[in-house]
Amino acid sequence: MARAAKSSGQTGEAVEAAIAGDIQAGALPPGSWLKQIDLERRYGCTRTDIRRALDRLTTRRLVQHIPERGYYVCLPDDRRKAELREIRVILEMAMVDFLAATPEAIAELRRLAERFAEASAAGTHLERYESNREFHVYLTGLSRNRELAALIVDLRGHLPATPVMQWHSQARIEQSAAEHFAMVEALAAGDGPRLKALLADHIRQPTR
Amino acid sequence: MARAAKSSGQTGEAVEAAIAGDIQAGALPPGSWLKQIDLERRYGCTRTDIRRALDRLTTRRLVQHIPERGYYVCLPDDRRKAELREIRVILEMAMVDFLAATPEAIAELRRLAERFAEASAAGTHLERYESNREFHVYLTGLSRNRELAALIVDLRGHLPATPVMQWHSQARIEQSAAEHFAMVEALAAGDGPRLKALLADHIRQPTR
DNA sequence: CTCCGCATTATTGGCGCCAATATTGGCGCC
DNA sequence: GGCGCCAATATTGGCGCCAATAATGCGGAG
Known part of the structure; x- marks a missing residue:
């Protein structure tokens, strides 16, 4: 279940935190692909927000990115x-x-x-x-x-x-x-x- | 002077690294405003690249961001x-x-x-x-x-x-x-x- | 029956337009 | 002469369209 999909909060870090939370809570299982379309609906925000969040999560290495393929939740290591x-x-x-x-x-x-x-x-x-x-x-x-x-x-x-x-x-x-x-x-x-x-x-x- | 404005390298981390380098080399003095238009010309890349780079540099706290105002190089602390x-x-x-x-x-x-x-x-x-x-x-x-x-x-x-x-x-x-x-x-x-x-x-x- | 290739579909990611907002410069008022 | 308000300009940042590319599913050949 998506957590607190505040559709009109100050989107920005909020989305990043929400996704991170769902990853750590297990709602987004390791290895699963994070499709931008799904995410923007799930968190009720725009594609731009999703992209920023995913980029930041990539630097935090909670997710990984393959160009032209997408982002997926890092596997436990x-x-x-x-x-x-x-x-x-x-x-x-x-x-x-x-x-x-x-x-x-x-x-x-x-x-x-x-x-x-x-x-x-x-x-x-x-x-x-x-x-x-x-x-x-x-x-x-x-x-x-x-x-x-x-x-x-x-x-x-x-x-x-x-x-x-x-x-x-x-x-x-x-x-x-x-x-x-x-x-x-x-x-x-x-x-x-x-x-x-x-x-x-x-x-x-x-x-x- | 801008360093290695590779106008057609794999833009992405390259721009981030270039800006970071210019900051640490002193080419972009602390406190100066980083206007997106200037940057995209200086590094020969698109606005999107600049925005990603600035966002990442913000998380690294090399630059700071004020909404609707812009980004500026962090002052020495x-x-x-x-x-x-x-x-x-x-x-x-x-x-x-x-x-x-x-x-x-x-x-x-x-x-x-x-x-x-x-x-x-x-x-x-x-x-x-x-x-x-x-x-x-x-x-x-x-x-x-x-x-x-x-x-x-x-x-x-x-x-x-x-x-x-x-x-x-x-x-x-x-x-x-x-x-x-x-x-x-x-x-x-x-x-x-x-x-x-x-x-x-x-x-x-x-x-x- | 299976495997390969092609057409269709789904998805990513770049690019540019434009509205919202801040800044600048000029003009008039005190 | 200085100060402040207002119009003109510059800049940011969101949004959505669309081309490029990968995944999918179907059909035909071996």
Whole structure:
């Protein structure tokens, strides 16, 4: 199902985000061809918007382009996923040294960790995905190195499919929730090394 | 002066690269407006090509876009430059752990270090810029983590102006050349920590 | 029955026109 | 003489048409 086909929003990045979302949510399966005619109907926008969005998604390598043939959703590539995950580990561990955590920020992080825990216990896949994402994005946003924060968030959007679908066991999900809380506490205690270790383990989990 | 306005090359990334090059070479000064009409004449391509290129350069933040006004070359931002440099330090130090250096690769690196040294002694600014770039790109390419290598190279293209122009003293340049050789030797000796230290110092220099 | 080739159809992607909007320059008013 | 408003001009950016090219389906030959 198409998400939020706002037929008259400020089209531009909106379409790109919508397509990216549908790819990561699995609505547009890996390998499928993205016909411009379909897309412009699905998202209720013009062909020009679609082309811009596809071009940008190509640079993000969420889709690939073959001239005179079209665009298709990138196939999952285990090697690439592993490499990107390792880059996330590198960047997020480095980010810890730039974190500026106010008490309010820590309170907000606790709230977000709580939300993810709730979604883990009784929530849809989408809720889990989004609350998890929010936690990490907020944490990232605490970095005084704005470029580093932006890069990390950006990188999240570079992973093709293998979406929320197959988050493994319930036990694993709840462990993730617990890890979120542990990270908050490490941050609150100003224990950088511990936070780094927690982050590394957390990210290196098969999915998420 | 416009560089290589190949009026009938495969326009696409070519135009983007050409504009990026002119920005980094200073031909398109920071703050100047990039009128589409001028650009399509300068690079001998169509308006569509120009628009795609400008859109991509906007995502790279080499230019900025104001709707109904146009695109202009990003102004140098010291904070941003410092942050990006710090990210380079993080990534290139991390890259050291992924390096796979064959004897041939080390020989090639020596050759490139030599070329930069020659350009340092008696070469144009452009030659220095390019040979320096080649050294770093080649070194980066030795990483077994292809995504990491791609990210590092990508990041080099995100720095706006303050180009080769003002490479400071001749002494500094020759020190850079010496550092290149030292890095090669550290790599050849398999001394990761030393290579990391050299890289960090090298990158943290005011320019380059 | 299968395979090859051709005509038809579907799709991409370039190009240019034009409306909307900002900028410039001139003219009159204070 | 300076300031501000308004007309003329310049520029952006959307939209749709159409040529080039690839995919598809049909029919005939082996």
